[in-house]
Amino acid sequence: MSIQQRTVAADDADIRLDRWFRRHFPALTQGALQKMCRTGQVRVDGKRVETNTRLAGGQVVRIPPMPDAPLAKPAAPRVKPDDEAMLRDAILYSDGSVIVLNKPPGLPVQGGPGISRHLDGMLEALRFDAEQKPRLVHRLDRDTSGVLLLARTPSSAAKLAAAFRSRDTHKTYWAVVVGRPHPLEGRINMSLAKLGGTPHGERVVPDEGPESAHAITDYRVIDTALKSAALLEMNPVTGRTHQLRVHAASALGTPILGDGKYGEEEAHIEGLSRQLHLHARAISLPHPEGGTLEVAAPLPPHMAETFKFFGFDVPKTPAAWRKR
Numbered sequence: 001m002s003i004q005q006r007t008v009a010a011d012d013a014d015i016r017l018d019r020w021f022r023r024h025f026p027a028l029t030q031g032a033l034q035k036m037c038r039t040g041q042v043r044v045d046g047k048r049v050e051t052n053t054r055l056a057g058g059q060v061v062r063i064p065p066m067p068d069a070p071l072a073k074p075a076a077p078r079v080k081p082d083d084e085a086m087l088r089d090a091i092l093y094s095d096g097s098v099i100v101l102n103k104p105p106g107l108p109v110q111g112g113p114g115i116s117r118h119l120d121g122m123l124e125a126l127r128f129d130a131e132q133k134p135r136l137v138h139r140l141d142r143d144t145s146g147v148l149l150l151a152r153t154p155s156s157a158a159k160l161a162a163a164f165r166s167r168d169t170h171k172t173y174w175a176v177v178v179g180r181p182h183p184l185e186g187r188i189n190m191s192l193a194k195l196g197g198t199p200h201g202e203r204v205v206p207d208e209g210p211e212s213a214h215a216i217t218d219y220r221v222i223d224t225a226l227k228s229a230a231l232l233e234m235n236p237v238t239g240r241t242h243q244l245r246v247h248a249a250s251a252l253g254t255p256i257l258g259d260g261k262y263g264e265e266e267a268h269i270e271g272l273s274r275q276l277h278l279h280a281r282a283i284s285l286p287h288p289e290g291g292t293l294e295v296a297a298p299l300p301p302h303m304a305e306t307f308k309f310f311g312f313d314v315p316k317t318p319a320a321w322r323k324r
Contacts, residue, residue, distance in 0.1 A: 004063040013057035014158035017044070020055055023154070025066060036064055057155075083117075084125040091126075093295050097156035097288045098149060099126055099134050102297040105145040105275055109136065119148075126150065138164060141242065143258075145300040146173070146280025156288035164239070169285035172318040173234040173244055174299075176277035176306055177254035178267055180227050185220035188251045192240050203261070204242040206250050215240040217247045225310040229257065229269065233281075233315070244278060257306065272309065273302040282318030 012020055021033050034051055036042040041064040043049060055061070079087075086104070093100040101119075103109070108118040120136060127133045134150035137160045151157035163169050192215045193207035216237035224230045234244050245262050249255040255263025257277040268274055282296040296318055299307065307314070 002065060006061050006063060008055045008057055008059045008061060010057040011153040011155045012055060013155045014054055014162070015154055016051070017042075017049055017053045017055060017061075018051040020061070025063075028066060079122050079125040083122050087119075087122055087125050092147070092297055093293070095289075097152055098160070098293065099152060100283075100293075100295045101148045101150065103140055103145055103148040103280075105143050105300050105302070108142045109139050109148070123150065137161060138239070140280055141245075141276075141278075143276035144278045144280060145303070146297045147171075147283045147295055148280070149283070151288075159288040160285070163285045167237070169283065171236055171280065172282040173236070174222075174279045174281045174303075174314075175232045175234055175244060175248060176257040176303065176310075176312075177230050177232055177248050177252070178228070178257055178263065178269060179254035180224050180230050181219070181221060181232070181252040181254050186218075188215075188217040188219065188247045190215055190247060190251050192243065192246055194241065204240070204246050206246065213240050214238060215243045215247070217244060219247075219252075222314060223310075223312045225312075229310055230254065231307075231310075231312045231314065272306055275302045277303050277306060279303055284318075 006024075008020070012023070015023075017037075018030060018033055021028055030051070033042070037049055037051055040048050041062075043062040044053060044055065044059050046060075046062070087101070090101045090104065091099060092102050103119065108115050110120045111118045123133045123135070130152050132153075134152050135157050137149040137151050137157060140146065140148055149160060151160050190206050191208050191212040192204050193209060193212040195203045195205050218235040218237060220233050222231045222233050232248070234248075236243055242262070245256055245259050249259065249262040249267075255267040257267060257269060258273060258275045259267045259278070260274070279299055280297065282294070284292060284294045287293040298304075
């Protein structure tokens with residue numbers, strides 16, 4: 001094999017060099033690539049680089065002799081027709097760069113111990129005319145419903161990830177909580193840490209120790225049902241695991257309705273659904289191709305029934321859009 005010179009395509013822009021090689025030369029190991037970079041065999045625009053160097057469209061990568069055809073990958077498993085129909089019905093917005101879903105409650109985003117059916121394993125159904133299946137940009141808890149972004153190209157995935165890292169993304173969640181928070185609006189600044197080995201499995205708890213993660217949530221009460229329940233608009237400034245659930249239960253003393261993990265029996269109201277009442281209502285962020293992407297998701301059936309039961313009056317404009 002001879003030395004190659006490859007130009008970085010626009011869809012490969014802003015990804016790391018090692019990920020670019022993994023995509024185009026999957027047989028190459030990380031250790032082998034590190035050696036090639038260290039010895040100057042791999043260069044970008046004639047300059048020495050490290051494996052974590054981010055590429056730009058139009059740059060030229062020098063590739064030393066290696067197999068220039070990727071290894072054959074096993075065929076992707078066929079998505080069940082019912083799951084494919086469910087996903088396509090859940091599409092809120094789609095273009096050449098982004099797909100936005102209204103994730104149903106109860107569907108895990110990724111696999112894990114004992115989880116064989118999950119969103120990540122179904123994404124082949126949303127490939128449409130693209131060369132690759134879409135990829136996850138962020139996560140939602142299994143029992144949380146609402147707005148979930150998918151990137152259709154490597155370039156859009158990198159740009160969306162950068163928007164999340166820089167906090168240019170504004171997210172609005174709706175939560176029905178048991179009780180009435182005081183004060184009616186404010187900012188929760190409570191660090192969190194993961195705790196394993198509990199009867200509930202992995203659990204997130206308030207913690208100010210060295211292993212804790214800074215967590216901030218802005219919130220306001222939209223409506224109340226006397227003192228029994230309230231509808232909150234929650235805007236996470238940080239994105240920690242179970243952040244909104246722990247902040248509602250521990251900082252405000254009002255667990256999210258249906259959240260037995262963090263509110264136990266106090267999180268349930270007789271006659272209402274025991275499903276988690278937490279919904280990713282809307283998102284506002286820079287679109288990978290320019291401008292602003294704003295998408296809002298309708299409520300899942302169990303939350304719509306609860307809203308009707310309490311007669312909640314909800315705002316037409318999500319907070320994420322008002323913050324522009």
